[in-house]
Amino acid sequence: MCRDCGCSLGPTAHRAPLAAHHPAPGGRVESIEVITRILDENDRVAAHNRQHFDEHRVLAINLMSSPGSGKTSLLESTIKALAGEMKVAVIEGDLATENDADRIRSCGVPAVQITTGNACHLDAQMVHDALHDLPLAGLDILFVENVGNLVCPASFDLGVHRNVTLLSVPEGDDKPEKYPVMFRGADLALITKTDLLAYIEEFKPERARASLRQVGYAGQVIELTKRGGEGFTAWLEWLRSEAAALRSHAATGG
């Protein structure tokens, strides 16, 4: 019971002036049951984005990770490896600078930079606005590189088809347990910078895999370095099969 005014609204009610709990003269108090998702407006815009991607048969992929885990480097290598095979474009999210979009453009593909100011994540509306500057016609894959952050981006659906989360070797193999919401929501987990395993012996890939399982991540785990090799090939294969699945889904009207 609230000791200041005697009502039973609980401790959070203290912020409100005492009179706020009781109806003014001529007023009536009503309790309205609502039960809606708080982010339903974001979800509505996300669904709209997804519809755009589906109509153009563009596979949309959201890349999420800590800052510095190799998202942009992986994109550069991926774009080069898929050159002549698939048409790729990138939406880059950062607090400031056009640096990442410039890096992508120098690989010869279109890139739109979203600078969020101080916002720690991309939301569906930001991606929607960026699409106005990025024609989807003729594209095969659109990558959205989210703001480097293992917390906030996890709560916002962007309307993409797949969420990919990166964990780089220097970050440590227990990252999934520390940031469970981000990792459990992924459709694909990539362990990046595996060329550093020789120098960072504390990182055990099998421990990272166990950590992912523990937070409820049930998907595929690919260990790779942007320099190529088996893991990088597996990543390209995953992209090809996802893009093919989207095309056949669209072709059958599913």
Next chain:
Amino acid sequence: MHELAVCQALIEQVERVARDHEARRVISVVVAVGPLSGVEPKLLEHAYPLAAAGTVAEFASLTVEVEPVRVRCRTCQAETDALPNRVICGACGDWQVDVTSGEQMLLKRVEIETADVPVH
């Protein structure tokens, strides 16, 4: 700190409810969040007054009900409590589980004050 963005979305919904019911003001707002939603209840409470300032919900209280993480095991079918970073079956330890609670980020209830309808 994405809780401010979440609170702004919350206030927009509360304003809509208030408008639909011709409320003079909002008295209280009740939300339910699970630990797997990625929203921190304490930060939500801190951000709420900033988002509510100048709106019909400016002086409304916010109650955050924290829902538990619950899982149903695909192997042994048990439904048990789990931790946000140990989303595994509490009975047999299997990781192949479906989350039945803990991902919510819901607006549940809005208490409003409306003009009293005169009784004839």
